[in-house]
Amino acid sequence: xxxxxxxxxxxxxxxxxxxxxxxxxxxxxxxxxxxxxxxxxxxxxxxxxxxxxxxxxxxxxxxxxxxxxxxxxxxxxxxxxxxxxxxxxxxxxxxxxxxxxxxxxxxxxx
Amino acid sequence: xxxxxxxxxxxxxxxxxxxxxxxxxxxxxxxxxxxxxxxxxxxxxxxxxxxxxxxxxxxxxxxxxxxxxxxxxxxxxxxxxxxxxxxxxxxxxxxxxxxxxxxxxxxxxxxxxxxxxxxxxxxxxxxxxxxxxxxxxxxxxxxxxxxxxxxxxxxxxxxxxxxxxxxxxxxxxxxxxxxxxxxxxxxxxxxxxxxxxxxxxxxxxxxxxxxxxxxxxxxxxxxxxxxxxxxxxxxxxxxxxxxxxxxxxxxxxxxxxxxxxxxxxxxxxxxxxxxxxxxxxxxxxxxxxxxxxxxxxxxxxxxxxxxxxxxxxxxxxxxxxxxxxxxxxxxxxxxxxxxxxxxxxxxxxxxxxxxxxxxxxxxxxxxxxxxxxxxxxxxxxxxxxxxxxxxxxxxxxxxxxxxxxxxxxxxxxxxxxxxxxxxxxxxxxxxxxxxxxxxxxxxxxxxxxxxxxxxxxxxxxxxxxxxxxxxxxxxxxxxxxxxxxxxxxxxxxxxxxxxxxxxxxxxxxxxxxxxxxxxxxxxxxxxxxxxxxxxxxxxxxxxxxxxxxxxxxxxxxxxxxxxxxxxxxxxxxxxxxxxxxxxxxxxxxxxxxxxxxxxxxxxxxxxxxxxxxxxxxxxxxxxxxxxxxxxxxxxxxxxxxxxxxxxxxxxxxxxxxxxxxxxxxxxxxxxxxxxxxxxxxxxxxxxxxxxxxxxxxxxxxxxxxxxxxxxxxxxxxxxxxxxxxxxxxxxxxxxxxxxxxxxxxxxxxxxxxxxxxxxxxxxxxxxxxxxxxxxxxxxxxxxxxxxxxxxxxxxxxxxxxxxxxxxxxxxxxxxxxxxxxxxxxxxxxxxxxxxxxxxxxxxxxxxxxxxxxxxxxxxxxxxxxxxxxxxxxxxxxxxxxxxxxxx
Numbered sequence: 002x003x004x005x006x007x008x009x010x011x012x013x014x015x016x017x018x019x020x021x022x023x024x025x026x027x028x029x030x031x032x033x034x035x036x037x038x039x040x041x042x043x044x045x046x047x048x049x050x051x052x053x054x055x056x057x058x059x060x061x062x063x064x065x066x067x068x069x070x071x072x073x074x075x076x077x078x079x080x081x082x083x084x085x086x087x088x089x090x091x092x093x094x095x096x097x098x099x100x101x102x103x104x105x106x107x108x109x110x111x
Numbered sequence: 112x113x114x115x116x117x118x119x120x121x122x123x124x125x126x127x128x129x130x131x132x133x134x135x136x137x138x139x140x141x142x143x144x145x146x147x148x149x150x151x152x153x154x155x156x157x158x159x160x161x162x163x164x165x166x167x168x169x170x171x172x173x174x175x176x177x178x179x180x181x182x183x184x185x186x187x188x189x190x191x192x193x194x195x196x197x198x199x200x201x202x203x204x205x206x207x208x209x210x211x212x213x214x215x216x217x218x219x220x221x222x223x224x225x226x227x228x229x230x231x232x233x234x235x236x237x238x239x240x241x242x243x244x245x246x247x248x249x250x251x252x253x254x255x256x257x258x259x260x261x262x263x264x265x266x267x268x269x270x271x272x273x274x275x276x277x278x279x280x281x282x283x284x285x286x287x288x289x290x291x292x293x294x295x296x297x298x299x300x301x302x303x304x305x306x307x308x309x310x311x312x313x314x315x316x317x318x319x320x321x322x323x324x325x326x327x328x329x330x331x332x333x334x335x336x337x338x339x340x341x342x343x344x345x346x347x348x349x350x351x352x353x354x355x356x357x358x359x360x361x362x363x364x365x366x367x368x369x370x371x372x373x374x375x376x377x378x379x380x381x382x383x384x385x386x387x388x389x390x391x392x393x394x395x396x397x398x399x400x401x402x403x404x405x406x407x408x409x410x411x412x413x414x415x416x417x418x419x420x421x422x423x424x425x426x427x428x429x430x431x432x433x434x435x436x437x438x439x440x441x442x443x444x445x446x447x448x449x450x451x452x453x454x455x456x457x458x459x460x461x462x463x464x465x466x467x468x469x470x471x472x473x474x475x476x477x478x479x480x481x482x483x484x485x486x487x488x489x490x491x492x493x494x495x496x497x498x499x500x501x502x503x504x505x506x507x508x509x510x511x512x513x514x515x516x517x518x519x520x521x522x523x524x525x526x527x528x529x530x531x532x533x534x535x536x537x538x539x540x541x542x543x544x545x546x547x548x549x550x551x552x553x554x555x556x557x558x559x560x561x562x563x564x565x566x567x568x569x570x571x572x573x574x575x576x577x578x579x580x581x582x583x584x585x586x587x588x589x590x591x592x593x594x595x596x597x598x599x600x601x602x603x604x605x606x607x608x609x610x611x612x613x614x615x616x617x618x619x620x621x622x623x624x625x626x627x628x629x630x631x632x633x634x635x636x637x638x639x640x641x642x643x644x645x646x647x648x649x650x651x652x653x654x655x656x657x658x659x660x661x662x663x664x665x666x667x668x669x670x671x672x673x674x675x676x677x678x679x680x681x682x683x684x685x686x687x688x689x690x691x692x693x694x695x696x697x698x699x700x701x702x703x704x705x706x707x708x709x710x711x712x713x714x715x716x717x718x719x720x721x722x723x724x725x726x727x728x729x730x731x732x733x734x735x736x737x738x739x740x741x742x743x744x745x746x747x748x749x750x751x752x753x754x755x756x757x758x759x760x761x762x763x764x765x766x767x768x769x770x771x772x773x774x775x776x777x778x779x780x781x782x783x784x785x786x787x788x789x790x791x792x793x794x795x796x797x798x799x800x801x802x803x804x805x806x807x808x809x810x811x812x813x814x815x816x817x818x819x820x821x822x823x824x825x826x827x828x829x830x831x832x833x834x835x836x837x838x839x840x841x842x843x844x845x846x847x848x849x850x851x852x853x854x855x856x857x858x859x860x861x862x863x864x865x866x867x868x869x870x871x872x873x874x875x876x877x878x879x880x881x882x883x884x885x886x887x888x889x890x891x892x893x894x895x896x897x898x899x900x901x902x903x904x905x906x907x908x909x910x911x912x913x914x915x916x917x918x919x920x921x922x923x924x925x926x927x928x929x930x931x932x933x934x935x936x937x938x939x940x941x942x943x944x945x946x947x948x949x950x951x952x953x954x955x956x957x958x959x960x961x962x963x964x965x966x967x968x969x970x971x972x973x974x975x976x977x978x979x980x981x982x983x984x985x986x987x988x989x990x991x992x993x994x995x996x997x998x
């Protein structure tokens with residue numbers, strides 16, 4: 002199985018998860034799928050990284066889980082962004098863009 | 112908030128584990144289904160889709176494990192697993208567990224008990240608010256060195272008016288006072304106090320009011336505050352006592368307050384029944400600066416350090432010395448924390464005991480460490496299997512350490528139970544007048560100490576074996592099963608480690624043994640020192656005549672001599688005497704002048720001696736020998752010419768050995784007294800102090816009956832003394848039916864009480880030394896036993912090649928002996944460095960007494976050889992065929 006998340010910069014998975022559920026609440030597979038689609042297949046997150054991340058984020062209050070039924074009438078745990086999660090996403094996005102810009106400047110300088 | 116949420120969520124997962132697991136399963140299943148549906152949408156068959164989804168996800172178990180690891184509760188959970196596993200393993204080997212737990216319990220129990228004494232007596236703050244700021248102020252003559260003397264009233268006033276360091280300051284002095292008219296006549300401890308006494312302590316009466324400055328004036332001073340104990344025993348704890356008059360020393364005093372129970376145990380000795388009365392500064396004391404009989408208690412102002420207060424007191428002393436050179440030259444006042452002043456007598460002894468029990472615990476730990484090491488070795492296969500199926504080295508280490516901690520805690524729990532028992536034993540055998548002995552109990556601090564000690568010991572004995580098991584080349588352990596039957600030989604390093612443990616143990620045991628041997632020797636010296644008087648068949652008691660009989664000196668003298676005559680006529684009484692002091696009850700030092708010698712410039716340079724007033728029969732009754740001259744006779748009465756008898760030490764120091772016929776003057780006698788006799792030296796202060804110059808004066812010439820209508824009656828009996836006591840008391844009562852006869856003691860009891868402190872220490876150190884010896888014995892035995900097993904093969908080969916049983920025996924004994932000698936060598940260095948701390952507690956033995964050292968070494972070697980003998984003998988009986996055939 003291709004494990005692309007290894008090339009994911011440490012700590013960015015959390016941000017990506019928060020970003021995907023910022024638009025709408027999603028369940029686990031939905032989040033994995035959305036990350037894959039949005040990154041055009043660059044990032045494929047396997048459950049072994051995804052679920053621990055959910056637990057971590059849930060524990061720190063950035064998202065919360067809710068059992069809902071899917072469009073196919075099955076039960077699944079949906080993850081919703083909390084207020085705290087939204088704030089964290091905003092500040093992390095800002096921080097991230099700052100870093101990207103800085104890295105880009107360094108790389109272009111050569 | 113997030114921390115709390117995290118904690119709560121973690122706890123929920125821990126306690127509703129099944130639910131958490133179900134939720135996890137369901138979430139993964141939903142993921143799988145969603146993934147499969149997605150694949151079916153792109154055209155796969157249902158089965159294909161599910162299989163692909165499963166492959167993509169990988170092992171569901173692995174994923175779940177990763178999820179579990181994301182929460183902190185995971186660590187707790189695995190720790191809990193380790194604890195349960197450890198407990199199971201310990202249950203499986205009850206013999207090992209029992210030996211370890213018992214060994215630890217002995218060590219921890221002894222430590223808990225001794226620490227409870229150290230804490231209750233030395234460390235725990237006194238029961239007064241901000242007691243750390245309470246100080247006592249005493250004085251010392253710098254040239255003489257000894258300190259802790261009371262101050263005079265003028266000095267108290269000087270400090271009160273000129274020092275700025277104290278928030279409150281009060282003076283007190285103690286006096287025995289008789290309570291009559293409220294049940295049986297009873298002698299109470301009366302403390303006369305100045306008006307700020309109670310506020311200095313920060314204590315208030317439970318009912319009524321304290322003594323105030325306004326009470327301390329003649330005419331207004333007939334008021335008294337009573338102790339809680341007295342209130343309960345004599346007045347039924349009835350509040351109606353307030354405002355009532357009680358008769359103290361024959362005079363009525365109005366009760367104005369009752370102090371709380373905490374104040375009963377106030378001061379160095381707990382006296383439950385006592386009273387406090389106003390101290391009226393008498394005019395004579397205002398002027399007599401050298402009359403130093405006041406205790407001073409003061410409270411430092413917040414922020415004032417003891418050293419600052421002391422610097423100021425020194426400066427004040429220097430000023431006073433200039434103003435009043437005759438009395439104050441060389442006299443320096445200093446402050447000391449009240450707690451220190453109360454407990455300092457007990458400090459050295461307690462700390463030595465604490466050091467001794469710590470050694471016992473260390474020896475116990477070394478022993479246990481060795482046992483655990485053997486167990487770790489025996490379990491290396493189990494560790495190897497655990498590692499093979501994925502346990503990390505850290506996990507192995509932790510698992511083993513957890514087991515050790517379980518052992519430590521079990522030992523601690525049992526030790527605490529032993530400690531409870533130990534505390535009650537300590538309280539029961541504590542020497543009389545041990546300060547704060549009522550504070551020796553099992554409180555939270557002691558409990559915490561025991562708990563900390565258990566953990567500490569567990570880590571101490573467990574860390575090395577745990578590290579070893581996690582570092583072992585474990586795959587070897589798995590492989591060695593194939594080398595048919597022959598037990599694996601533990602590596603050279605492990606053997607070295609065991610040897611080091613035994614050497615340590617022997618060294619510690621040697622140190623402990625030396626300490627106890629020195630103390631025992633010192634105690635034997637102490638008790639076998641000739642006292643200079645006979646203690647057998649001697650009976651002493653306090654007789655306290657009432658004012659109706661003893662109103663004036665002449666009838667009082669008559670009454671006392673009548674009592675002496677009547678008691679002497681009892682059958683079974685050999686001789687009778689009266690004296691102003693009970694032997695070994697304390698000091699009364701008087702200064703005197705010698706005719707023909709100029710009066711020295713300063714008071715403290717005057718000749719001085721222990722002073723005692725005695726009746727004619729005294730020397731015969733006490734068994735003190737008259738070396739020259741004569742004893743007192745019944746002719747040495749108030750009307751006759753004053754006479755005195757001196758001890759040999761006094762004659763030597765002040766009369767170059769020839770005192771007979773010389774004249775001396777003591778303030779308690781009106782004129783110059785002729786020295787008519789010289790006695791041998793008697794150690795009647797304590798067996799351990801050198802005989803002091805002693806001055807005897809006739810009871811009838813010197814005793815100030817108006818102040819003390821009391822005396823000590825000394826009776827030498829023909830048979831066992833106690834039987835005769837009721838008859839003696841009856842004789843006293845025929846003369847004065849109101850007289851209390853108290854403090855009955857035999858001469859042997861008095862001496863025994865005087866050596867109670869060293870006896871207590873000797874007893875405990877002896878027990879600890881024995882304990883250390885037994886533990887060391889067990890340790891040596893265990894190691895040699897183990898070595899014998901390890902060397903079975905080698906011994907088999909040796910025997911096969913012609914070594915006889917005695918060769919093998921010697922081989923094994925030599926191994927044990929070498930370890931023991933190494934331990935003794937190290938212990939010797941330690942002992943040479945450390946025993947000097949015992950010096951202040953030893954009598955007649957130097958801290959490096961060669962005989963004691965040699966004796967202890969010899970004992971240890973003998974014990975070690977005995978411990979080695981059994982395993983060595985067994986090794987010597989090894990049948991080479993059975994060993995070699997096993998290969």
